Amino acid sequence: MSDLIHTHVCSNNMAVLGESMPWLESAALTIVLPAGCVWDPVDRLGLANLTCEMAERGAGSRDSRQFLEQLELLGADWSSSVSAAHTSFGAAMPADRLSDVLPLFADLTRRPRLPEEQLEEARQSCLHELHALEDDLAQRVMAALRRHFFPDPWGRLPEGDEAALQTATHGEVREFCQGHYRAGEAILGVAGKIHWTATLEQIESLWGDWDSGSSAPLVTTEPSYGYHHIEHDSAQTHIAVACSAVPFRDPDFYQARGAVGVLSDGMSSRLFTEVREKRGLCYTVSASCHTLRDRGAIFCYAGTTPDRAQETLDVVLAELRRLNAGVQADELRRLKARIKSVLIMQQESSRARSGQIVGSWYHLGRVQSLDEVRQIIDGLTCDSINDYLTRHPLDDFTVVTLGPRPLEVNT
């Protein structure tokens, strides 16, 4: 499989990655720019998101309507997003359209028009995204958890804050774009039915002369661990729990992933069994690994009616602690079967792979093939996971709840 993976670093430091998936009829591209919300000035939270929104309003020779229509004619299903580290643009399309779509993305990333007359519309769009969060209680409690658990600016919400969005100027958008839409640290991944040599040549000609640029180092602050409650008149109490784990780049990452899998992957996982199946406490309960470049976390969510929230939190914390006593052979066997099929299902999606190879490069500086992941998963044993759990036990929980009443965090 690994001979189907291609990597290239342009002279301006933009990484170009490819994965040939000749069995597909589609192709997908993902480009990430070092323009995440960690780079928002502290009094302009949300500027990266506003810049992204402005970038979508026309690029190169096309205004926003012409730009969108061209993508639609080409059958490109496209998206954009802002995370802590990156602004990302992506598209999936019938494979033979990739060469027509790439120039549009070169315009989007290199020559966005950022039309000043549309700043107010863009600002309103970003405010809508921020307001949508107010009504998404599960997301809101997880966003608060992230903010408390990761150091600023890494725990930030890309949506920013209302006051900053209201006052951001067109000059600030332009400046952010000039500073952060750049080749250095940008990563472009293409996957699917691609012809690597021709595609790379085209990418070189479209992005090869883009400025590398540089970013000032980030200043980080201490996280605010502990228990936090957000009062809200809701039908359920929404519970979020975090504890630390190794990041993706750590050789032990898949040990942590295996442990969390026993906790939450599938319907026979511990959280689903103990919280939902045996006690009927929740409809939704889950845990997953979250990773920054240099630190990782296990995040857990449960939503339940206020009267049963204390019991739910107690059971969730008990299960997290019980994991430290180790995982069992039958649990690991099921987990391996699940992960193995997930890996194969990813081979059916060019969109999934174009995103994954980019993520892999960001965290590891190389592309991890699905075969390599499969070998790592095959190599997991109860001893290796339990050894990891001895060295990195799940403890020192940070808890955020959102609901009518606060809860007790029993230690």
Added chain:
Amino acid sequence: MTFLQHRLDNGLEIIAEVSPEAYTAAYAFVVATGSRDETDAEAGLSHFLEHMAFKGTPRRSAEEVNRELDEIGSQANAFTSEEQTVYYLAVLPEYQQRAIDILADMMRPSLREDDFNTEKQVILEEIKKYDDEPPYGAYDRGKFLHFGNHPLGRSVLGTTESVSSLTPEQMRDYFRRRYSPGNMFVVAAGRVDFDRLVADVEKWCGGWEPVETSRETATPRTGTAFEVKKHEAAFQEYIIEMADSPSAKMPDRFAARVLATIVGDDSGSRFFWELIDTGRAEYAVMSSYEYLDAGLFLTYLCCRPEAAAENLQLLRQIEKKTQADGVTARELELAQSKICSHVVLKSERPINRLFSVGANWLQLREYWTVKQAIEAYRSVSLDDVHRVLEHFPLTRCTTVAVGPLDQLGGTTINTCRDVP
């Protein structure tokens, strides 16, 4: 890609779209039962029963069902709608036999009383979860107002009250009436071993006794209504519009989907340019959804409460203008290319083909290839779209708004249902 079908003596059908080159396979039992088949006393029962299928059988405890689904590495789940209950999984081809064993077994659940009581708590939590989520019951309320007493107006989930009072006896009775082999079918897609599939389904399901099933399929007499429901805790206002559209049996359903894309796709549509690109609303989307004997143009609008009245007016102006002037050839071309590309991209995964093949079989007893579906969209003409507008006016709709407002644009709360 090959389409294969087989029918057991007891009426259970097996259909498959077989793609030997696929990496995975997907399988489902589709039961033609849902909220439209319930009585008032049974509200929420189809969905509750779907949960209970995972809670054990004479051959397996609940834990064993979950454990075995995980052991074969399956991505398994189920869903219930107005007209169907679907149990599905995606899995590597080598696990086909075990997958069918488990799925078939789940179709004959034990429905034990203690499991019933525990699971009832999970369902009640699910209802509470939706109480906290936009659009805060507006969809169920809209369907109720739009369809009136027709069974399509029933809620899939039921209410806290209706679910609380359900009994295991009611569920067993409903199960006996609805889960007859002739009222369900097996569908598969991807790298499927069809001969093996037929043999296994025969082995596990061949002994199921058929019973007579029926469903009321009278075309509903839909009404129009306007209702504003205050939900104090909400930050934004959520508005749903429901207008009639072609049913699953009408060839014009393709033109209706194209029309909905032109008017209300989440990108590049009339709603998009007027309400989203301008920063007026968070979202404004329209889609077309088909039932056996009815269809809905379903519109969702979400924005700040203070802008809701004006935005609703703008949205209606777009609908009115579309109704009066129709759409352009350019819009038609863009929508067609968008939809066709979407169909092709989606079809790469067997699990997506499973849903598509299953839906066509449930509603029409027809098999459509990807190519045929694309052809159907490509051949939609301006006349087709305009005929849909003529027969299914977007402007004749039921509207429900939920959020901080107790009135909208000077209109006070009005729950009158106007049936022609």
